[in-house]
Amino acid sequence: MSVSLWQDKSKTKDLEVQEFDIVIIGGGIAGISTAYWLIKENQGLRVALLEKGELASGATGRNAGFITCGSVEHFNRLVETHGTDKALEIWKFSEENLKLLEENIIKENNEKNQFEKKGSFSLASTEEEFTELKKSFELMSELGINVEVLEKEDIEKRLNVFGFVGGIKYKDDASVHPVLLLEEILSTFKSSKYFSLFENSEVFNIEQAGELKRVHTKSGKFDAPILIMATNGYSSQLHPYFSDKIYPTRGQVLSTESLPKFLEGPCYANFVLDYFRQTPTGEVIIGGFRQLKRDTEVGYSDEITDIIQEALVDFLNTHIPSAKGKKITHRWSGIMGFSADGQPMVGSIPSDPQIYFIGGFTAHGMGLAFNSGKCLVDLLFNRTIPEFISAKRFV
Numbered sequence: 464m465s466v467s468l469w470q471d472k473s474k475t476k477d478l479e480v481q482e483f484d485i486v487i488i489g490g491g492i493a494g495i496s497t498a499y500w501l502i503k504e505n506q507g508l509r510v511a512l513l514e515k516g517e518l519a520s521g522a523t524g525r526n527a528g529f530i531t532c533g534s535v536e537h538f539n540r541l542v543e544t545h546g547t548d549k550a551l552e553i554w555k556f557s558e559e560n561l562k563l564l565e566e567n568i569i570k571e572n573n574e575k576n577q578f579e580k581k582g583s584f585s586l587a588s589t590e591e592e593f594t595e596l597k598k599s600f601e602l603m604s605e606l607g608i609n610v611e612v613l614e615k616e617d618i619e620k621r622l623n624v625f626g627f628v629g630g631i632k633y634k635d636d637a638s639v640h641p642v643l644l645l646e647e648i649l650s651t652f653k654s655s656k657y658f659s660l661f662e663n664s665e666v667f668n669i670e671q672a673g674e675l676k677r678v679h680t681k682s683g684k685f686d687a688p689i690l691i692m693a694t695n696g697y698s699s700q701l702h703p704y705f706s707d708k709i710y711p712t713r714g715q716v717l718s719t720e721s722l723p724k725f726l727e728g729p730c731y732a733n734f735v736l737d738y739f740r741q742t743p744t745g746e747v748i749i750g751g752f753r754q755l756k757r758d759t760e761v762g763y764s765d766e767i768t769d770i771i772q773e774a775l776v777d778f779l780n781t782h783i784p785s786a787k788g789k790k791i792t793h794r795w796s797g798i799m800g801f802s803a804d805g806q807p808m809v810g811s812i813p814s815d816p817q818i819y820f821i822g823g824f825t826a827h828g829m830g831l832a833f834n835s836g837k838c839l840v841d842l843l844f845n846r847t848i849p850e851f852i853s854a855k856r857f858v
Contacts, residue, residue, distance in 0.1 A: 465700075466667035466681045478683040483511040483659070486678055486685050488666050488701070489693030490514025491523035492641070492828055493821045495648050496836030497693055499567075502652040504840060510658050511685055513678065515665035518649070519642045522695060522828060525765075525797025527716060527738055527748050529729050530564070530637040531583050532557040535805050535825045536735065538599040538608075545851075551606050553806065553851055557827070560834035561637060568648050568833075569639075576643045577743045581728035583636035586618060586627040588733060593629040600631050609634040623725040626782045627732070638729050638740055641829055648833075661685075666701060669818070676817050688817060691839065695822040696800035697763065704812050708857060709800045709823045713760045714750055715771045716797070719779070720790040721745030737778065747786045749775050765796045801825045803857070807832075809839045810854025819843065820854070 468474065485501060485508055487494045494512055501510050514520070533554050534541060541550040569578050587593035596612075603610045613621070613630045652658055661682065668679040675686040692698055696712065698705035722745050729740035737751030752774040753760035759768065772794055779786045802808055802823030812818045821839045824831050838848040850856065 466665055470681045471667075471679075472681055473679070473683055480677070480684045480686050481511070482509075482675075483685060483687045484508040485510045485689045485691060486676070486687040487512045487691045487693055488678065489521075489695070489697075490516075490518040490660075490662065491521045491693065491695065492519075492645060492648075492832040493695060493824070493836060494691075494693035495645055496833045497691060497821060497839050498658065498836075499648050499652055499833075500837045500840040501843075502655050502658055504844070508657060511687070512658070512660050513664045513666060513680055513685065514660075514662045517662055518660075519645045521697070522714075522797045522799050523645055524642050525716070525795055526641055526714070526799075526829060527729075527740060527750050528577075528638050528641050528742075529583065529738065529740065529829060530561055530639055531729070531731075531827065531830045532561070532633060532636055533830075534827060537585065537595050538603050539595055542602055547602070547606070549851060552849060554603075554608065556834060556849060556852070557830045558635065560831055561635070563837065564644075564833050568644070568651065572647065574743075576647055577640035578637060578644070579639075579728075579743060580635070580637040582632050582634040583638075583728055584613070584618075584622065584630050584632050584730040585735065586622075586624070586630040586730055586732045588627055590628055592734060596629065596631045621727045622730065623785055624730070624782050625784065632728070636729070639829065640742075644829075669701065689843070690818045692818060692820040693822065693836075694820075695824060695828070696798040698800065698820065698822050700763070702812065702818070704814070705820075705822075708803050708808065708854075710803075711761060711763050712753070712799045712801045712826075713762070713765065713796050714753060714799055714826065715760075715767050715775070715795070716748060716750035717772060717775050717791050717794045718749075719747040719786055720792055722747060722785060722789060725785045732782075739778075739783070746792070747779070747783065747789070749779060751775075752778075763798055765798060767794050767796050799824070799826050799828070807835050807852050808854045808857075809835055809842060809848060809852050811842075813858065
């Protein structure tokens with residue numbers, strides 16, 4: 464996030480400072496979700512949302528469209544790290560995220576958003592990982608989570624993918640067209656007289672202006688008593704508080720031409736590091752393999768690299784015969800925000816309580832951000848939020 468002197472239109476045009484009650488920075492799923500819950504609160508607050516490019520131009524428009532429960536690790540590891548009660552709370556939070564989306568946004572518009580609730584699969588390439596997955600199955604079943612075990616033959620028959628020794632299915636997971644979903648959320652409040660959207664308004668400075676925060680963008684200046692940073696992987700570019708809490712991490716993806724349907728549902732593989740799905744219109748999307756070049760898959764560059772793109776194609780050719788040799792139509796990457804402990808962060812900056820934030824979704828933004836936005840609004844109105852999502856855990 465940098466704007467040159469020459470790009471700062473407020474220097475060349477006589478632009479008045481615009482005042483709002485709350486200014487949100489970031490037009491992805493986190494920012495739009497937060498705006499949704501603020502407008503739904505119906506307190507007459509004037510809300511502005513600033514986006515450096517077009518809406519969903521960041522990770523929201525560059526992910527694979529999984530709405531999955533849990534976190535970046537298998538459930539057994541979540542239990543080992545946090546204990547059973549907290550692991551279940553984390554899982555239930557993401558279940559609630561999907562429930563809130565279905566009740567408030569998706570409703571009966573499944574086809575409009577390319578929404579499918581067909582569950583998701585974690586596939587094991589080794590007996591070691593399959594042992595972990597079966598342990599997760601046992602723990603989850605005891606806790607009432609809707610899950611099933613698949614043997615090698617089940618995977619081959621139901622998914623038409625090969626080279627896996629077993630897996631488990633999380634029966635209640637879903638997938639969606641992420642940009643269409645974002646547009647659907649926005650449509651519920653875009654016409655509100657209390658909401659204003661400013662695209663192509665990259666933020667390059669935040670300063671104090673009396674009792675207000677002043678946000679400088681290349682299209683003008685905005686004042687408000689409350690500022691919300693919904694900038695996820697880009698957060699440390701705007702405030703040093705995030706430098707050791709949210710890390711920018713690149714994910715690379717590709718998609719094929721449309722193919723006849725063969726996948727039962729979205730899949731994870733290799734300890735959730737790699738993932739693939741087939742869209743309702745037939746395209747196969749596959750992403751991951753950042754473990755091959757961890758040193759380069761960090762930072763803010765959204766370029767693609769040969770080594771990872773070749774690994775994605777090799778995975779298709781090796782494990783998914785239906786996609787072998789098919790035309791690759793799109794290749795892309797996006798910058799995600801990985802938190803220091805793998806869980807999302809909602810809170811305010813200790814040294815500047817006028818600045819609130821939401822982020823650190825660790826590759827699960829679609830599965831966490833809508834409920835996280837609700838939590839941030841709860842926090843603004845002094846309501847209790849889950850401890851595991853509160854940024855106070857880093858104090």
